[in-house]
Amino acid sequence: MEKEKLIGGEFKPDEAQHLLYLMVLTRAFEENAEEMYALGKVHGTMHLSIGQEAIAAGASSALTRNDYLLNTHRGHGHFLAWGGDLNHMMAEFLGKETGYCRGRGGSMHIADVESNNLGANGVVAGNLPIAVGVGLSIKIRKTDQVALTLFGDGASNEGAFHESLNMASIWDLPIVYLCENNLYAMSTPFDQAFKIEEISTRASSYGIKGVTIDGNDVFAVHKAVREAAQRARKGDGPTLIEAMTYRWRGHSKSDRQAYRTREEVKEWMEKDPIPRFAAKIGVNDTEMEEIRQQVKQDIQKAVEFAENSPEPDLSTILEGVYA
Amino acid sequence: MRELTYREALYEALDQVMKKDERVFVIGEDIGVYGGAFGVTADLQQKYGKERIIDTPISEAGIAGACVGAAITGMRPVGEIMFSDFVVLSMEQLVLQAAKMRFMFGGKAKVPMVLRLPEGSGTGASAQHSGSYENWFVHVPGLKVVMPSTPYDAKGLLLASIEDDNPVIFCEHKLLYKTKGPVPEEMYTIPLGKSNIVREGKDITIVATSVEVMRSLEAADQLAKEGIEVEVIDPRTINPLDMEPITKSAIKTGKVLVVHEAAKTGGFGGELVSRIMESEAFAYLDAPVRRLAGLDTPIPYNRNLEYHTVPQVENIVEEARKIVQGVY
Numbered sequence: 164m165e166k167e168k169l170i171g172g173e174f175k176p177d178e179a180q181h182l183l184y185l186m187v188l189t190r191a192f193e194e195n196a197e198e199m200y201a202l203g204k205v206h207g208t209m210h211l212s213i214g215q216e217a218i219a220a221g222a223s224s225a226l227t228r229n230d231y232l233l234n235t236h237r238g239h240g241h242f243l244a245w246g247g248d249l250n251h252m253m254a255e256f257l258g259k260e261t262g263y264c265r266g267r268g269g270s271m272h273i274a275d276v277e278s279n280n281l282g283a284n285g286v287v288a289g290n291l292p293i294a295v296g297v298g299l300s301i302k303i304r305k306t307d308q309v310a311l312t313l314f315g316d317g318a319s320n321e322g323a324f325h326e327s328l329n330m331a332s333i334w335d336l337p338i339v340y341l342c343e344n345n346l347y348a349m350s351t352p353f354d355q356a357f358k359i360e361e362i363s364t365r366a367s368s369y370g371i372k373g374v375t376i377d378g379n380d381v382f383a384v385h386k387a388v389r390e391a392a393q394r395a396r397k398g399d400g401p402t403l404i405e406a407m408t409y410r411w412r413g414h415s416k417s418d419r420q421a422y423r424t425r426e427e428v429k430e431w432m433e434k435d436p437i438p439r440f441a442a443k444i445g446v447n448d449t450e451m452e453e454i455r456q457q458v459k460q461d462i463q464k465a466v467e468f469a470e471n472s473p474e475p476d477l478s479t480i481l482e483g484v485y486a
Numbered sequence: 487m488r489e490l491t492y493r494e495a496l497y498e499a500l501d502q503v504m505k506k507d508e509r510v511f512v513i514g515e516d517i518g519v520y521g522g523a524f525g526v527t528a529d530l531q532q533k534y535g536k537e538r539i540i541d542t543p544i545s546e547a548g549i550a551g552a553c554v555g556a557a558i559t560g561m562r563p564v565g566e567i568m569f570s571d572f573v574v575l576s577m578e579q580l581v582l583q584a585a586k587m588r589f590m591f592g593g594k595a596k597v598p599m600v601l602r603l604p605e606g607s608g609t610g611a612s613a614q615h616s617g618s619y620e621n622w623f624v625h626v627p628g629l630k631v632v633m634p635s636t637p638y639d640a641k642g643l644l645l646a647s648i649e650d651d652n653p654v655i656f657c658e659h660k661l662l663y664k665t666k667g668p669v670p671e672e673m674y675t676i677p678l679g680k681s682n683i684v685r686e687g688k689d690i691t692i693v694a695t696s697v698e699v700m701r702s703l704e705a706a707d708q709l710a711k712e713g714i715e716v717e718v719i720d721p722r723t724i725n726p727l728d729m730e731p732i733t734k735s736a737i738k739t740g741k742v743l744v745v746h747e748a749a750k751t752g753g754f755g756g757e758l759v760s761r762i763m764e765s766e767a768f769a770y771l772d773a774p775v776r777r778l779a780g781l782d783t784p785i786p787y788n789r790n791l792e793y794h795t796v797p798q799v800e801n802i803v804e805e806a807r808k809i810v811q812g813v814y
Contacts, residue, residue, distance in 0.1 A: 231559065265592030272590040281558060282591060286582050292551020293583060299552055300559040303511060303537055310555075323578070326548035333543070483593030484627050486651035 170444050171382045173389075174224070179444040182224055182381060184454055186216040186437050188249070189240040191458045193412075195466070196239075196256060196270075200416060205256050209270040210237040214379075214411035217436035218343055219244040221384025222311060226339075226392055231297050231310040233290040234283040236271050237343070237410070241313060245280050247273075253465035259472035266475045267483060279308075287348075288314060288321035291340075295327050298336025298401075309337045309392045317348025319362050328403065332369035337395035339388055342405045343378060349414040350422040366403040378406030379436040382443070409434070487668035495637035495669045496526045496602075496658065499644040500564065502673050504534050507562060510648060513540040513552055514566030514602075523568045524604050524663055550576035553599040554584045554653075562648055563599050569615045570605035570657065584653040585628030596651045600644070606659040606697055606747055607796055613784035616792075618748035620695075623655045624725045624757065630654045630678055631725045635699035637667040639722055642676030650678060659697040659747075679726035683735070687715035690810050691735040693758060694720060694745040698797055702745055705802035714810050724754050729761055736767035741809050742775040747796045750779035774814050778805050 170179050193213050199205045219240030232245050255262030255273050263273050274282030284290040294312040301308045331338045346353045366373025376383045391402035409431035413420045504510050518531040518541040531539035553563040567573045584597050607616040623631045630652050634640040647654040694702040699720045706716035717735050736742050744755040755777035778797045786792050
């Protein structure tokens with residue numbers, strides 16, 4: 164298809180529709196997860212990405228499913244955008260045997276290695292050193308894959324961030340480092356943890372390209388990831404992308420949000436990435452309502468599937484510790 | 487059979503497996519031109535190139551993470567941590583990632599990696615370069631822990647560890663690198679989880695690991711002159727741990743001494759003793775099961791202090807003799 168026929172120069176119409184569906188689905192999934200948590204159907208904790216949906220939609224759509232995904236603890240959107248099946252994802256939330264991780268991982272460790280989705284990670288920056296290994300593996304096997312590696316602003320202050328970016332840069336590893344800067348590391352505001360204005364400027368210490376983009380704009384994310392992936396595939400090494408965004412909810416379920424004002428949250432809610440993308444791709448209110456109805460049905464079906472799925476059998480408690 | 491040193495045996499294992507299996511690569515600090523701080527990788531970079539013998543910056547978390555990421559995407563990496571002590575800088579990747587990944591993902595992933603750790607005292611390297619930390623890893627479900635004591639075991643266990651689909655912590659003792667022994671030229675594996683009865687005897691069982699196997703064998707020679715017949719067992723892998731030969735031996739001799747170099751408190755000996763006490767051997771014991779281990783101190787620099795920090799041949803002779811004589 165010729166470039167001018169693509170919406171905003173990036174998406175075919177049905178692809179754009181699908182991305183919008185994924186964003187609405189992610190939000191509805193998380194709202195539903197909150198509800199189920201309140202009802203006691205889901206235990207533990209979860210990290211919601213409500214307000215950050217554009218990054219997942221923009222990033223995964225810029226790569227092939229032959230590439231790799233290294234996800235974060237706030238990664239429901241990325242999991243779905245990578246092609247995760249809603250039913251089995253819901254089942255994992257409910258700790259069921261039919262879940263992606265047979266109920267052993269839950270929200271924080273959901274993975275589907277078979278589809279090159281190498282999992283969410285409960286350790287801040289835990290996936291950054293792993294990305295180096297994935298990059299090396301790609302390089303040694305001489306394939307043209309790319310490793311999309313997600314993390315937050317907080318992770319870029321871990322020592323592992325430095326080791327990972329340095330190793331990836333000296334060896335020109337095909338890694339797209341995508342930092343979701345949502346302005347808070349749990350309760351710590353960005354300006355309290357950084358002397359610099361933009362995390363992407365750290366790229367210069369590794370001699371690689373760094374860009375800061377509007378993380379609430381699907382097009383901007385898609386373009387930045389697409390270009391970074393192109394460089395990586397050509398052997399030009401990693402890129403550090405900083406996508407500016409905001410999480411509407413607290414860090415996790417225990418968060419009372421004493422560290423920020425309602426006004427600030429409200430201000431960011433007005434920059435909601437979903438209606439913004441819908442308007443940009445020309446989806447009207449009626450069509451939007453149809454998508455919402457579709458999502459509602461899909462979630463209902465997933466909840467039914469998950470609730471009707473068996474619990475893991477106690478006799479299998481030790482399975483998976485060793486191969 | 488021809489003889490090789492422990493170091494040469496490890497080198498040969500790496501050389502042969504890299505020739506045969508393209509998924510295997512080695513990654514660590516100064517392992518290329520330098521040949522490894524203890525010379526194990528020697529000229530492998532000349533043979534296999536910089537892409538498969540990968541010199542890294544000083545980044546231990548990065549080395550461990552590189553192994554995890556490569557392993558989960560189908561490679562068989564072998565990482566080298568220059569001194570076992572520096573593995574503390576890799577712990578997050580080993581304990582929270584490598585060990586748990588398969589389990590967290592519902593058994594649907596595998597992490598076939600080996601991390602080699604040169605450990606132990608006796609070289610004057612003092613407190614930050616002489617530790618023995620193997621039992622930390624025994625306490626982490628999902629990891630395997632291997633401790634070869636001879637050149638033969640070093641080669642066979644390294645090849646088995648590389649073949650294994652789990653993350654393996656491979657503890658080499660620095661004093662053993664120069665020791666010699668028979669090593670077959672062909673590739674062979676020694677199964678992980680198979681204790682080795684190194685010497686048979688009827689009066690007392692000594693279970694020892696790594697360099698302490700060598701010392702226990704020397705002690706057994708001396709005790710034999712006094713008419714005390716020592717059975718020496720080397721578990722070779724401390725997780726998985728093959729208890730059967732140990733329990734059987736305890737039943738036979740009724741007396742057990744456990745010897746390791748790592749500090750006594752919280753060391754592997756405690757686990758081993760507990761397992762013996764929980765086994766059918768309990769009813770056959772004539773004396774308390776005793777531990778001889780490193781003192782609960784960092785390794786000192788002074789030569790004499792260093793020597794007396796960890797069990798030496800004379801300590802083993804004395805302790806075994808006391809047990810046999812019914813002192814305890």
